[in-house]
Amino acid sequence: MNAEVSTALAAAPPAVPPVVAPAAAAAPARSAWDRYQPWRRPLEVAFWVVLFAVNAAAGTLTAIIDIHRYGLAIPDWAPLVWETSSCATALALVPALVWFTRAVPLRFDRWRRALALHLLASVVWSVLHVVGMVAIRQAVYASLGERYDWGDWGINLLYEYLKDVRSYGYMVLWIEGYRLLLRRWQGEASVLAAPDDLPAPAQAERPERFLVRKLGKEFLVAANEVEWLQASSNYVNLRVRGRDYPLRSTMAAIEVQLDPARFARVHRSYIVNLDCVGEIEPLDSGDARITMRDGSQVPCSRRYRAALRQERRAG
CATH class of the missing domain: 2.40.50.1020 (LytTr DNA-binding domain)
Structure with missing residues (x-):
């Protein structure tokens, strides 16, 4: 700096530094995790819809084959109503199951309590599943001029629960496994x-x-x-x-x-x-x-x- 510039700066009044807002941090590069987030919810919903749709289609086809194999006097549309009503009701209960698994997660330190609560929840889930699918079947049958009779509720509820408890367990394990994968992907x-070798005070x-x-x-x-x-x-x-x-x-x-x-x-x-x-x-x-x-x-x-x-x- 030459003498003229130094003299001019010395004679000038001190400048008030401008108030500068803190600069925003540079946005991190978008990772695969970041790119997945906009698609996460649609893909999760699509997974459950496709899963139950495939189950309904497979169950319907299997039932129709059995009906023709044994020469049963059951119309082909009936298995479609049975399987669709069951899968549609189960699909409607998925949000409640997702919420419950957040409230009662499977943890090693509290597995006994979690297992007991999930067994109780599986009973509730099965009852809601049965009531929902029977109501749908009765409504569809009535619209076709038919009558749907589910039979003995006591034995049929037990029969359905023995199937539903396994489905409930599979879905809980899938939800927890998916969350574990997400946490590992995101970073836990x-x-x-x-x-361990440090003394306690240190x-x-x-x-x-x-x-x-x-x-x-x-x-x-x-x-x-x-x-x-x-x-x-x-x-x-x-x-x-x-x-x-x-x-x-x-x-x-x-x-x-x-x-x-x-x-x-x-x-x-x-x-x-x-x-x-x-x-x-x-x-x-x-x-x-x-x-x-x-x-x-x-x-x-x-x-x-x-x-x-x-x-x-x-x-």
Whole structure:
């Protein structure tokens, strides 16, 4: 810098630095997991529809073959009504089964309780299945001028349950297996345990890193890189650089392990990293909307709003 420029700068009044909003973080490259998300729900729905449609078609064809083989006086349309009514009712019950498996997941540490609840649920599922399919059959038969008689309800309910409990078990195992595959694909996190050979006083009380397992690979995520945490059924999703990694825990359990000087509870389902908070927008309802530095938004309930304001001022 020459002397003239130095003199001019010295004589000029100090410039007020402009307020620059924090730049949004660069969006991570779209992975196969990201590309699957828009198609996930349609494909899941299509899977169940195709599964039950194939079962209905196969069951109908098998029944018709048996009717002709044994020379039974049953019209060919009857098996179609039987199988379609059964599969349509079972398909309608799938959303309830998916919800129940979230509420009562299969876990090794609580398998006895989960097994008992699922056995009870299988009875309820079977009864609803039978009532639904019989109602459909009676309605279709009546529209054709026929009468549908299901016979002895007691023995037939037991007969159907012996079939339904197996179908129920297969569907639960499929749902849990699919979720396990999704977690492995997405990347499942766990708290990185301290080495066993360290003395107890030297072990960290708060996790400094999380171990993420993703399709056979493992990598570490520093705790201070977690932008926020969100409760999701029996998991807590860790948001790191635009990606979610499920951690098998509860919000209450993980909250006591996090550094309170860095992380703050803002909602019953959210904990945020204070260093990643961009701005807080009050709402007329008394709640607030938090905009993170990457532009994403997190709700803040009025219960935690005052505490969050104090944390921000202290920081």
